[in-house]
Structure formats: C-alpha cells, structure tokens
Amino acid sequence: xxxxxxxxxxxxxxxxxxxxxxxxxxxxxxxxxxxxxxxxxxxxxxxxxxxxxxxxxxxxxxxxxxxxxxxxxxxxxxxxxxxxxxxxxxxxxxxxxxxxxxxxxxxxxxxxxxxxxxxxxxxxxxxxxxxxxxxxxxxxxxxxxxxxxxxxxxxxxxxxxxxxxxxxxxxxxxxxxxxxxxxxx
Numbered sequence: 001x002x003x004x005x006x007x008x009x010x011x012x013x014x015x016x017x018x019x020x021x022x023x024x025x026x027x028x029x030x031x032x033x034x035x036x037x038x039x040x041x042x043x044x045x046x047x048x049x050x051x052x053x054x055x056x057x058x059x060x061x062x063x064x065x066x067x068x069x070x071x072x073x074x075x076x077x078x079x080x081x082x083x084x085x086x087x088x089x090x091x092x093x094x095x096x097x098x099x100x101x102x103x104x105x106x107x108x109x110x111x112x113x114x115x116x117x118x119x120x121x122x123x124x125x126x127x128x129x130x131x132x133x134x135x136x137x138x139x140x141x142x143x144x145x146x147x148x149x150x151x152x153x154x155x156x157x158x159x160x161x162x163x164x165x166x167x168x169x170x171x172x173x174x175x176x177x178x179x180x181x182x183x184x185x
Contacts, residue, residue: 008138011056015139018048042142053139064111064132070094071104072113075126084117084125 023030023040031039058065064072074093078085090101105126108114112130140148 008056011052015048015052015056018052019044022047042146045145046142049137049139049142053137057138064113065104065107067100067104068108068111068113069132071101072108072128072132075114076128079127082127084127087124087126090126 019040022044023038026044027038030041033039071090071094074090075085078089078093087098087101087105090096090105091098094101105114105116105124109116109129113128113132114126115129117125117127
C-alpha cells in the first residue's frame, strides 16, 4: 500500500488543480470570499473525483479496466472444464471487434488475469489466471472529505485555544534566582 499512497500523494495536487478549474468554469454559481477569491465547493471535488478517480485507481492497479473485466468475465462464462476459449468465441459473446478483444486479452494476460494455453502463432486458447481485484475508489468521497475537514478544523481550534490560554504562575521551591515556573492551562 505504500506505493499506492505515494502515487495518490503525487496525483492529489493535479486533482486539486482540476477542482479549481471546475470552480472557475462554474464561477457564476460559486461564492467569493471578502478578498474576491473564488470558493470551490464539494460538488466541484465530486465531479473531478468521478473523472479522475478511475484513472488514478487504474494507475495504482486498484481497479481493472472495464474492457479487461468484461473479457475476463466472458472467458469465465465460456470456459468449461479448464478448456480454453478462442478469440472468435469472445468476439461473438461480447459483440466487439476482433482488435478490441485482442487488446483486452493482451492487457488481461499482462495483468495475469488470463493465460493463453496455445503456442505462439496458433489460435489462442484463453483460460482464467489470477483473480481480479474488486474495483475500489482511491479518492475519498466528498462526504468523507467534509467530515475530515470538520474534524481537522475542530482539532486546530482546540490547539489554538490551548495556545491562547492564560498563563498560570506558581511558586516553585528549589529555584534559586527565578523562583517561578510558568505553565499553560
């Protein structure tokens, strides 16, 4: 998971830039603060999350491309007793062009989800390989972002209040020159 976290940290700056861009595109319906700064909304984030979330998930292999998923699922349905499925059977089942099926099967083989039992140059015979992961979202929902922000603001306010607490001075025995110890409340 450390690699996933690194990738998401690296990509989050781009995501935030896209949120800003989305807010600018919809500036007529967005509020501005006292200084004239446009304020992005959680809706801006949710739209960007929907657009780039799957791309980031594919980048860290937390999700499988839809074409690959459909192809692997078709192989699972068509294969019987470990016998392979031909490319032609996949074309007929998925009603897609041969080149699209070929690309999807090659991607699935590269990811380990399918295997080709036939030798190079012979008609392909696809069987299942590794289990595909269930797709997961790597970017939090707008609601989770809202809750986290609320919690973080509360923590910061608490720290700030603690820092501004009045000083309490107490007489401390054993100090030779100063004689006082200062503590925060």
